[in-house]
Amino acid sequence: MTWVLANLGLIWARTLDHVVLSLPPIVLCFVVAVPLGWLARRYRLSRGIILTGAGLLYAVPSLPLIFVLPAVIGTSLLSPVNVIIALTLYGIALMVRVVSDGLDSVDADVRQSASAMGYSTWSRFWQVELPLAGPVLLAGMRVVAVSTVSLVTVGAVIGVQSLGSLFTDGFQRGIQAEIIAGLVATVGLALLFDGALVLAGRVLMPWTRRITAAKPSAPVEVSAA
Amino acid sequence: MIEFRSVSKRFPDGTLAVEDFSLVLPSHKTTVLVGSSGSGKTTLLRMINRMVDPTSGSVEIDGEDIATLPPVKLRRGIGYVMQNSGLLPHRTVVDNVATVPLLRGTPKRQARADALAMLDTVGLDRSLADRYPSQLSGGQQQRVGVARGLAVDPNILLMDEPFGAVDPIVRAELQQELVRLQKELDKTVVFVTHDIEEAFLLGDQIVILSEGGRIAQVGSPAELLANPADDFVASFVGADRGRRALHVERHGNEDVVVDSDGRLAGVLRSEGVR
Numbered sequence: 001m002t003w004v005l006a007n008l009g010l011i012w013a014r015t016l017d018h019v020v021l022s023l024p025p026i027v028l029c030f031v032v033a034v035p036l037g038w039l040a041r042r043y044r045l046s047r048g049i050i051l052t053g054a055g056l057l058y059a060v061p062s063l064p065l066i067f068v069l070p071a072v073i074g075t076s077l078l079s080p081v082n083v084i085i086a087l088t089l090y091g092i093a094l095m096v097r098v099v100s101d102g103l104d105s106v107d108a109d110v111r112q113s114a115s116a117m118g119y120s121t122w123s124r125f126w127q128v129e130l131p132l133a134g135p136v137l138l139a140g141m142r143v144v145a146v147s148t149v150s151l152v153t154v155g156a157v158i159g160v161q162s163l164g165s166l167f168t169d170g171f172q173r174g175i176q177a178e179i180i181a182g183l184v185a186t187v188g189l190a191l192l193f194d195g196a197l198v199l200a201g202r203v204l205m206p207w208t209r210r211i212t213a214a215k216p217s218a219p220v221e222v223s224a225a
Numbered sequence: 226m227i228e229f230r231s232v233s234k235r236f237p238d239g240t241l242a243v244e245d246f247s248l249v250l251p252s253h254k255t256t257v258l259v260g261s262s263g264s265g266k267t268t269l270l271r272m273i274n275r276m277v278d279p280t281s282g283s284v285e286i287d288g289e290d291i292a293t294l295p296p297v298k299l300r301r302g303i304g305y306v307m308q309n310s311g312l313l314p315h316r317t318v319v320d321n322v323a324t325v326p327l328l329r330g331t332p333k334r335q336a337r338a339d340a341l342a343m344l345d346t347v348g349l350d351r352s353l354a355d356r357y358p359s360q361l362s363g364g365q366q367q368r369v370g371v372a373r374g375l376a377v378d379p380n381i382l383l384m385d386e387p388f389g390a391v392d393p394i395v396r397a398e399l400q401q402e403l404v405r406l407q408k409e410l411d412k413t414v415v416f417v418t419h420d421i422e423e424a425f426l427l428g429d430q431i432v433i434l435s436e437g438g439r440i441a442q443v444g445s446p447a448e449l450l451a452n453p454a455d456d457f458v459a460s461f462v463g464a465d466r467g468r469r470a471l472h473v474e475r476h477g478n479e480d481v482v483v484d485s486d487g488r489l490a491g492v493l494r495s496e497g498v499r
Contacts (some may be wrong), residue, residue, distance in 0.1 A: 064340070074337075107314075109307070109308075109309050109311050110312075110313060110314065112276070112307070112311065113305070113307055113310075113311025113313075114311075114313065115276065115300070116274060116276055116300055116305040116307070116311070116331075116383075117300065117301070117324050117325050117328065117373075118297050118298070118299075118300035118301030118302075118328050119297075120297045120324060121326065123328070125303065128313060128315075131315050132313075132314065132315055182227075205315075207314060207315045207357045207359075215248060
């Protein structure tokens with residue numbers, strides 16, 4: 001505890017580093033996965049290629065990926081961009097299938113009636129299918145957010161600073177409190193991201209909230225009938 | 226006026242849903258397409274707003290071949306009500322009703338005000354306006370579906386078994402409501418059902434379809450009952466049995482009407498007595 005109190009400034013600085021490294025992959029993977037997931041659902045051929053590709057991508061171990069990326073995209077070995085791109089790739093690998101499944105979950109009747117109303121394919125996607133896939137997308141994004149926050153720590157091994165640096169430094173110098181502080185802060189940050197997503201979901205998808213709120217009254221109606 | 230000219234539809238999997246179908250659907254009348262499943266009735270209905278395009282032949286609305294019209298624009302001008310309402314679950318009742326006006330570019334405030342007025346028209350309380358579809362009963366959802374279909378005041382209203390999924394009491398209520406609305410609004414309604422009772426109640430012109438969209442007979446309810454073209458039509462309209470095969474028996478001074486099961490259907494009175 002004394003170590004923590006003496007190094008609050010350091011922990012805070014690493015936490016900020018951690019946030020800066022985690023946010024871009026979370027946002028980017030969503031932006032990329034939505035069109036890919038749509039494409040995967042749209043054509044039989046693209047479905048096989050994209051979903052298999054995404055599955056394989058997820059199987060690549062993180063540390064080698066972070067080492068190999070500079071050679072592939074020409075960044076310097078120590079650049080934080082490597083970590084961001086690697087984690088974006090993992091996020092995409094996970095979210096592509098989620099987006100495709102989420103779009104699949106939209107009721108065929110609703111899709112058909114939207115077309116009959118005169119939605120174009122484009123407007124139907126943005127105004128009907130994507131919002132209705134929302135609950136599934138949210139569930140996927142919660143996993144992505146938590147796993148990204150946790151994976152950012154791996155970057156510390158190649159010298160990209162984050163809360164993971166507290167682990168590496170704590171191990172090297174034998175400071176147990178530093179390791180534990182890094183662990184607790186990482187988990188706390190993951191919970192914070194998760195909470196923010198849940199809150200965003202409630203604001204953006206009010207219809208799902210009302211449905212849950214309406215549920216308790218349903219059995220009463222049944223017994224009355 | 227809607228006109229089918231030698232329309233055929235073969236789906237990609239090879240099934241011939243409709244073969245050489247020709248029919249005129251007069252304006253401001255309700256035409257009911259009746260048939261069992263596989264009769265192509267829904268396919269025919271969906272050809273009118275180009276949800277399905279015919280393989281051959283053409284569909285015309287007021288003399289214009291609709292194959293020349295962009296489908297999205299065409300659909301925004303035609304009301305469509307389907308079974309299970311097809312409401313957008315993530316939009317409130319009022320927003321659902323305002324869907325098509327908003328797509329056509331009506332200002333939001335105007336569209337919402339019109340939508341509220343449309344709720345009155347279909348007999349829904351305005352207090353339901355801010356609910357989500359999942360919070361309504363099946364009957365209420367269908368009313369919202371009808372309100373949405375009527376929102377742009379279309380000339381044509383397509384109804385695909387709209388009351389098929391609600392319980393019989395609510396269905397009867399909705400049917401009466403539609404009869405009232407149609408008297409008021411005078412639309413060209415095309416209604417699909419497999420329920421002959423519903424067809425008799427709602428239809429000015431009834432089209433009985435057999436397999437593959439073949440027309441077994443077209444006529445008013447009275448024509449179909451009095452002169453069924455063949456055994457298929459006779460058995461479909463039930464002219465030969467049950468509550469439709471009535472005969473008169475004399476009991477004292479009264480003529481009573483009895484159905485084919487021997488059940489008393491009522492008392493026969495001449496027009497004047499009423």
